[in-house]
Amino acid sequence: MRVAIVTESFLPQVNGVSNTVRHVVDELVDARHEVLVVAPGQGPAHYEGTPVVRVRSVGMPGYRSFPIGLPDAAVGHSLDRFGPDLVHLASPIALGVVGLRAARRLRIPTVAVYQTDIAGFARQYGLRADLVVDRWVGRLHRRVDRTLVPSSASMDQLAALGVRDLHLWRRGIALDLFDPSRRSRELHQEWTDGSRLAVGYVGRLAHEKQVHRLAVLAGLPGVQLVVVGDGPAREELRRQLPGAVFTGMLRGAELAAAYASLDVFVHTGDSETFCQTVQEAQASGVPVVAPAAGGPLDLVEPGRTGLLFDPADLGSLRDCVAKLLVAPGLRHDLADRARTAVAGRTWQRVVSELVDVHYRAVLDGAAAAA
Template identity: 35%
Template sequence: MPKLTIVTDAWHPQVNGVVRSIETTNRELKAMGVEVSMITPEPFRSIPMPTYPEIRLSLATPGRIGRMIEAQRPDYVHIATEGPLGLMARHWCIRNKRPFSTTYHTRFPEYVAARLPVPLAWLYAFVRWFHNRGGACMVATESLRRELAARGINNLCLWSRGIDTAHFRPREKSEKPFGLPRPIFMTVGRVAVEKNLPAFLDLDLPGSKVVVGDGPAREELQARYPDVLFTGVKHGEDLARAYAEADVFVFPSKTDTFGNTILEALASGVPVAAYPVTGPVDIIPAGSNAGALDHDLQIACIAALQASPASARRLAETYSWEAATQQFFDNVVEAKEQRRKRGLRQRFGARPAEIDAHGRPATE
């Protein structure tokens, strides 16, 4: 049975797409026969992240992380985040010549620049430094792969996402959900600056607006938009029922790398309105009638009212967690192979095509 260690700074009690993706992938990996061990913030002392105290920064050392990895005796190591645990794991892997793969889950440079006066060029230099030493850097969409390749990030490969279509599904709609008049325009996710929520909340739309989720910007936005219903965080069946009550799901973010909430809405039979940016353009193809994309979000919202709930559901059904997890594990295996070939190139000076299946220069 292959053994995999995943190192992540994003974990419970955080509620976000990164945590959900890792959690679901773990479940599918175990069903595939992969033994998964986790290194998460749970056993570490931590401090609140400046400007976002809900996220805790673990206080760890490379030595402690290394001992934890060694104790798990993995065949493969995957580093999911660029936070303190990810940095320590990266340091240990490089020092000990251990192959590893990484994931570019979030637009780290844009998220930091939205909170701190740090130039984007510096932040992307850090991203290149972090990810280029791994054997594979996984991204969720083809458009993001092209974008990051143009910024000098190497070894990029695709890892898509899936959706639980039994949990998120169309349901009978209430006449006045949440006690509000229809149509219901809803968004779900972290209530934070990078989600660009005012672009949605400022729109002049018929019916009602609902925000499901919590975060550092909620208090300010709730005071600023008294006519908008902020429900707070919902989980499980409550979340699934909330999605199914919406008439249009609005995704105002321009910085997400995928948009798991888009799939959750589509699976619930709710058309999506969004900007034509990375994530939405990759999930919602032109002519699908599952939603509407426009640089004017108001136009997209009104057009999405005419989209087909059945088409939204059919599109979601094409996303399988089983297929996405197989893609993930194939990338993990390939990352180790790439590290082996890199070592052989350094030893023999051979290019990848000149290295045979036995790890020797093919020209010998």
């Protein structure tokens, strides 16, 4: 099968969309499918042997390092040359529309993966365009052959916009990487001096992630805050969280060791369509505290595989973490049950579902309509 992936973000950007596309490409290539990636902004022209077509972009207001794809004839030309059987639109909003138009012109079936709450994202940057963005997103997804959503909350959100052909498709985990065996006593000692518990966040340091909410935990006795990641809000967060350890961007084994060396993982933002870092922390054997909103509602069973806090009441975040600090048995039980729950969620399994169920459905539908 020949698959063209038109994505709103790809390497060297590090975020949920880029990481998901990377894993999808890896698994498709391993299964001997041919893949083309079309992405905005500057970057390498190949990824592990897969060609990457780079198109014109502009920096997003308030986040200039994040490129937004612009209308570019290179999209249509690259699809013409590649001759895909299917076009996969990864988190489409701007460049995805261009990819959709090109696919419709070529009469190629499309699968769109909804991954970013654009309206929520815009609100965090002071852009009051909720209704306009929602109309745009709804119209786009109503025009594709099939939309995949990562969570029940996302399904409800798009259904309210009139999108009908919705199917749940979750994310995989690199289970060979994220594992409790990665815990480093030396790293934990470096963070805490051996006298405190490491309570941490992993992810992009951007306003929509609301990492500043960790400030409510700073006064808890015996807590050392750890912030893993980088992004445009880093310096502001350093001022807001003066006692926190900031590790910067980590990848691979270093990232896995950071996850596993935490005593409690906290996700702070409430606009997540899925929240990959929650299940990576669960795979790493770390108890999770996350907002009772969006994707985490599907990933955390309260009191069994983690704790959920009310994002409208940051006192509840403090209470959840305080409860775990004094209950090592509860921390162990939550982490153990969560790790069991995510066992088997490999990227190979997830991408096999993508191909065998979702790609196949739209290809069969196109063949029947021909």
